[in-house]
Amino acid sequence: MNRTQGAAVTAVALAVLFAGGAVTVASADRDEAPATPVSASADAGFARDMAVHHQQxxxxxxIVRDRTEDEAVRRLAYDIANTQANQRGMMLGWLDLWGLPKNESGVEPMAWMGMGGSGDDGALDGAVMPGMATKTQIEELRKADGREAEVLYLKLMTEHHRGGVHMAEACVQKCTVDTERALAQGMVDAQKSEMLLMADMLKERGA
Known part of the structure; x- marks a missing residue:
């Protein structure tokens, strides 16, 4: 856990260094966008929402790393945790750089995409955005062991990636900061690849 947290802190520092130049760069069809994103922008909305999504x-x-001895699942879990902790640090670093809040009250998740989050229905038991696991599902994962934990994790993470890809694709279309759009496209490519891998791993486990 310390190693991953350290990587995330390093990512924040790196993000502050190279994002400073990136925030003023926009593609030809985004010339009217402000040099620094505003709080209601897709750039800020994506950074906030994906940081929450990544944290889960x-x-x-x-959790699954400690609930199974299967090396393939443990390796996948470590890769996902390490990658997404780093990316989360970058996005939170950008928000700091832009002088924007990491949480904005009164704004539903994914509003920047033109869609609302889970509204007033109890946030679907803690699943505030599509693809996110509910609190009940997280507790089930905590209690599972071995193959049961592996299968549950792979199923939950597949849905989690599907929701993440949908959000990242929206940033590719709507965000104005080139560096952020490149990060979003990288998420799309990597998570689609991991979804294929997880599908194979589920088949190997008869699920």
Whole structure:
């Protein structure tokens, strides 16, 4: 856990260094966008929402790492936790750089995409965005062992990635900061690849 947290802190520092130049760069069809994103922008909305989304992926990955001895699942979980902790640090670093809040009250998740989050229905038992696991599912993962934990993790993470890809694709279309759009495209490519891997791993476990 310390190693991953350290990587996330390093990522924040790196993000502050190279994002300073990136925030003023926009593609030809985004020339009218402000040099620094505003709080209601897609750039800020994506950074906030994906940071929350990533945090749950990190949490689930550390849970399953301690609930199975299967090296393939443990390796996948470590890769996901490490990658998403680093990316989360970058996005939170950008928000700091832009002088924007990491949480914005009164704004539903994914509003920047033109869609609302879970509204007033109890946030679907803690699943505030599509693809996120509920509190009940997280507790089930904590109590599972061995193959049961592996299968549950792979199923939950597949849905989690599906929701993440949908959000990242929206940033590729709507965000104005080139560095952030490149990060979002990288998420799309990597998570689609991991979804294929997890599908194979589920088949190997008869699920």
């Amino acid at each position: 992926a990190v949490e689930m990955s550390f």
